[in-house]
Amino acid sequence: MHYNESVQLLQSNGKKGAVIVKFRYEKIKKIMLFIVKDAGMISFEELSEKTLRRLTPFDGNNKWYMEAVVTDLEARGLLECPMHNGQLFVKYVG
Numbered sequence: 001m002h003y004n005e006s007v008q009l010l011q012s013n014g015k016k017g018a019v020i021v022k023f024r025y026e027k028i029k030k031i032m033l034f035i036v037k038d039a040g041m042i043s044f045e046e047l048s049e050k051t052l053r054r055l056t057p058f059d060g061n062n063k064w065y066m067e068a069v070v071t072d073l074e075a076r077g078l079l080e081c082p083m084h085n086g087q088l089f090v091k092y093v094g
Contacts, residue, residue, distance in 0.1 A: 041090070
């Protein structure tokens with residue numbers, strides 16, 4: 001994989017999101033899917049904390065990248081992000 005390859009992120013409303021470096025996307029995606037599959041369903045806050053602990057610092061805001069990838073994976077049908085008692089949760093739907 002080349003470090004200059006990019007991924008066009010998707011949004012749940014069908015629009016295109018940001019374009020990010022594929023290496024970052026794949027790394028964040030792999031970590032998050034591992035955590036969510038292991039948990040079954042997890043709060044977005046806990047997923048954020050666990051993901052950020054496993055990431056090495058990037059140029060930029062790791063939390064922004066993580067949120068953008070969650071949105072993308074939801075738009076691609078891999079994750080669902082239901083609200084329960086005013087709190088956002090994430091679950092794997094494959």
